[in-house]
Amino acid sequence: MDVHLENISKHFGKVKAVDDVSLEVKSGEFVALLGPSGCGKTTMLLMIAGIYKPTAGTIRFGERVVNDLLPKDRKIGMVFQSYALYPHMSVFENIVFPLRLQRIPQGEIKKRADKMAEMVQVQQLLDRRPGQLSGGQQQRVALARALVKEPNLLLLDEPLSNLDAKLRLAMRAEIKRLQKDLGITTIFVTHDQLEAMTMADRVALLQDGHLVAYRQPHELYDHPNSLFAAEFIGSPPMNFLNVRVQATAGGAALVGDGIDVPLDGEVAKKAAALGAGRQVIMGIRPEDVSVAEEGGDGRAEVYVVEPLGRDMLLDLRIQEAPVRVLAPPSFHAAIGSSISLVFDRTKIHLFDPESKEALLN
Amino acid sequence: MMQRLRSAVPYVFLSVLTVPIVVGYIWLVISSVSMRTYGLTAEGLTLENWRFLLEPIRNRPSIWQVLLSTLAFAVPLALLDVTISSAAGYALSRLKFPGRRLFLSMTIILHAFPSATLLIAIFFVLRAVHLYDTIPGVVLVSLSLGLPLGIWLMKGFYDNVSWDVEMAALIDGCSRIRAWWSVILPIIRPGLGALLLFSFLNGWGAYIIPYTFLATASIQPISVYLQSLTGDYTFVNYGVVTAVGLFQLIPVVIFYLFTQKYLLNLYSGGMKGAS
Numbered sequence: 001m002d003v004h005l006e007n008i009s010k011h012f013g014k015v016k017a018v019d020d021v022s023l024e025v026k027s028g029e030f031v032a033l034l035g036p037s038g039c040g041k042t043t044m045l046l047m048i049a050g051i052y053k054p055t056a057g058t059i060r061f062g063e064r065v066v067n068d069l070l071p072k073d074r075k076i077g078m079v080f081q082s083y084a085l086y087p088h089m090s091v092f093e094n095i096v097f098p099l100r101l102q103r104i105p106q107g108e109i110k111k112r113a114d115k116m117a118e119m120v121q122v123q124q125l126l127d128r129r130p131g132q133l134s135g136g137q138q139q140r141v142a143l144a145r146a147l148v149k150e151p152n153l154l155l156l157d158e159p160l161s162n163l164d165a166k167l168r169l170a171m172r173a174e175i176k177r178l179q180k181d182l183g184i185t186t187i188f189v190t191h192d193q194l195e196a197m198t199m200a201d202r203v204a205l206l207q208d209g210h211l212v213a214y215r216q217p218h219e220l221y222d223h224p225n226s227l228f229a230a231e232f233i234g235s236p237p238m239n240f241l242n243v244r245v246q247a248t249a250g251g252a253a254l255v256g257d258g259i260d261v262p263l264d265g266e267v268a269k270k271a272a273a274l275g276a277g278r279q280v281i282m283g284i285r286p287e288d289v290s291v292a293e294e295g296g297d298g299r300a301e302v303y304v305v306e307p308l309g310r311d312m313l314l315d316l317r318i319q320e321a322p323v324r325v326l327a328p329p330s331f332h333a334a335i336g337s338s339i340s341l342v343f344d345r346t347k348i349h350l351f352d353p354e355s356k357e358a359l360l361n
Numbered sequence: 362m363m364q365r366l367r368s369a370v371p372y373v374f375l376s377v378l379t380v381p382i383v384v385g386y387i388w389l390v391i392s393s394v395s396m397r398t399y400g401l402t403a404e405g406l407t408l409e410n411w412r413f414l415l416e417p418i419r420n421r422p423s424i425w426q427v428l429l430s431t432l433a434f435a436v437p438l439a440l441l442d443v444t445i446s447s448a449a450g451y452a453l454s455r456l457k458f459p460g461r462r463l464f465l466s467m468t469i470i471l472h473a474f475p476s477a478t479l480l481i482a483i484f485f486v487l488r489a490v491h492l493y494d495t496i497p498g499v500v501l502v503s504l505s506l507g508l509p510l511g512i513w514l515m516k517g518f519y520d521n522v523s524w525d526v527e528m529a530a531l532i533d534g535c536s537r538i539r540a541w542w543s544v545i546l547p548i549i550r551p552g553l554g555a556l557l558l559f560s561f562l563n564g565w566g567a568y569i570i571p572y573t574f575l576a577t578a579s580i581q582p583i584s585v586y587l588q589s590l591t592g593d594y595t596f597v598n599y600g601v602v603t604a605v606g607l608f609q610l611i612p613v614v615i616f617y618l619f620t621q622k623y624l625l626n627l628y629s630g631g632m633k634g635a636s
Contacts, residue, residue: 051528072534084525088547101534145533 001062001152001185002027003048008057010043017043019209020057025187030179032200033189036232040209041189045155048187050074061152072101074153077146081158083138085130091141092117092126098149116144119178136167143175147182154179156188160195172198193233197221205229227356230283230349236313238283238349239323247276254282254348258319259298267345270360274350280359283349286313286326289341296340302333316341393604410600414608418601421589422579424608430496431582434571435564438500442511442560443553445504450515451541455527468516472509480573487574494576503570507563511556518552519545558620562613583609 003025010018018040025031033041046052048059050071059066066074077098085094095116099109117123120140130138139159146154159175160168176199179186190196196203197217205213205220205228213220213229224230230238243256251268254261261282263271274280291314300316300323307313312327316339325341333339350359384401392398396405417423452458453465483502484493492498522545530540546553568584575581578589587609590602 046528049528049532051531070536071528071531072536074532076532078529078532080525080529082523082525084523084529086526086530086544086548088550097530098533101539145529149534 004060006058009055011055016209021211023204023214025185027185028183030186030201032196032203034196034203035206037191039206041206042157045157045189049076049078049155075151076153076155077151078155079142079146079159081161083142085138085141087130091128094141095144095148112148116148120144135162154184154186158190159188225358227351234285236286236324238285241282241321243282245271245274245276245278261297261343279353281351281353284343286324288344288347289325291327292340292342296342298341299338300341302335302337389603392599393607410604427583427586430580433496434500434582435561438503438564439557439561441504442507443557446511446515449512450519453516454519468509468513476506496580499571499574503567514556518549522548
């Protein structure tokens with residue numbers, strides 16, 4: 001079942017929690033609503049669930065407009081951040097609660113409950129109360145409860161936030177695999193860009209109630225269309241340096257305090273087209289900057305070196321501007337020493353300082 | 362050493378405060394089995410004072426009739442209190458309706474209202490609806506005066522239940538009412554139990570309302586019956602008075618002993634200490 005949001009807005013008094021958002025989720029797709037706290041993503045999820053009614057706009061499930069449809073009639077399952085299991089019922093009762101409400105006969109109930117319990121691996125826990133379960137177990141029970149009525153749409157609100165790092169890794173894979181096996185249209189909300197990138201087929205990036213971008217994870221990563229997207233996606237985050245475009249014999253160069261990046265080919269032409277002397281923000285990811293022997297595009301002073309095991313994270317300063325670089329694990333440099341940097345020309349992003357839009361896409 | 366002394370201070374303080382009360386209770390027990398007492402010394406141990414259990418005291422209904430009247434008053438009061446409070450508390454906690462703010466503030470104001478000032482007005486109202494000198498009449502009056510507190514307490518309990526659980530119920534397939542009945546009420550069951558007990562105990566010991574609005578001895582509860590024993594113009598037999606008093610007191614003490622855990626829920630305003 002596909003989901004269409006058309007010009008959806010939600011106002012709480014004067015506050016515009018969601019402002020004119022339109023997007024479409026294809027049947028069987030796994031979509032993430034990503035953004036910082038307060039960007040409206042949970043509000044959107046709750047509107048899709050039917051708990052909130054949109055102030056303006058239409059929500060369609062397939063062909064049907066569902067704005068006024070009660071949550072219980074929407075054939076959806078939802079897993080809350082707090083799991084929201086019913087504390088006075090056993091795990092078994094929690095899972096079958098939706099079926100009891102539909103007056104499904106006892107035999108069928110038992111069958112489906114067993115199937116669900118096996119799918120999420122909670123067969124041993126059926127007689128326990130939610131209070132006796134660990135966080136990971138509670139989440140799996142919540143998932144079982146959401147899926148037991150074989151809904152058309154699965155909604156997840158920050159599903160991994162309450163789990164410890166190791167469990168998060170495991171559940172990420174579990175949930176993604178489950179979704180692929182079941183083929184159920186799924187929308188989840190998260191503030192963690194890593195979660196969104198690793199699990200979703202497409203990511204909807206939201207800021208202050210607006211839809212900033214709606215692309216596949218790798219597109220968002222490689223070609224962010226705004227400063228906000230560029231800085232939100234990717235960890236360690238993208239570096240930003242203030243430079244200006246300079247016309248040169250070879251085409252163009254980006255020049256700033258302590259930086260001189262000569263460009264050639266296509267990139268140079270595009271940069272030159274922006275106008276000589278124009279101030280822009282140059283974005284480059286830590287993994288796209290390398291340490292050079294001599295020369296390079298600029299010299300930086302080592303502020304701190306963080307060994308990550310797999311890489312070495314260098315915290316540098318180009319004059320006053322902070323720059324992070326991912327170097328091979330064998331790299332060594334003393335604090336305060338000076339090193340040369342080279343920027344990968346194919347990975348340079350330029351942004352307009354006022355509009356914050358990407359300039360080279 | 363200092364630590365021990367310091368932790369003993371609250372106990373010393375509380376003991377000093379409770380001594381008069383404990384002494385009072387001791388006298389109560391002693392007096393109920395004596396002909397006469399000098400201070401705490403009994404003179405003439407006897408069980409005569411407890412004769413009221415077997416035969417009615419002159420011109421009064423039997424104690425068992427009185428007990429029945431008391432139950433007929435306290436039980437409906439408690440049940441109605443819990444029923445109405447749990448419904449109203451839910452509405453105040455969860456629903457948006459015009460006048461909600463006003464209703465909330467009225468609830469607090471009415472709770473603090475001195476009910477004694479309304480006695481005369483209530484008399485006229487009861488008479489107008491032909492409920493003066495009836496059990497339903499006094500139940501209604503006590504209920505009205507006790508509801509503000511009950512509603513406020515219930516609202517507090519509902520406020521402590523997370524919205525998530527209710528939303529989950531709605532998505533799982535509940536209507537609003539079904540969610541309230543099958544999911545939320547069971548979660549606040551300890552609170553309901555606590556209010557039920559609290560309300561019942563209030564009804565058991567209620568005095569002013571039944572005294573003012575019940576004239577027929579056969580339907581007066583035990584507190585009024587007790588008062589009639591002390592209000593005699595003849596010599597007051599404190600032995601009998603204290604025996605009847607103990608009769609009223611013992612169920613309360615037993616109740617409190619076994620249900621303290623639940624009643625503490627009310628006082629602490631939370632849901633702790635209950636399964």
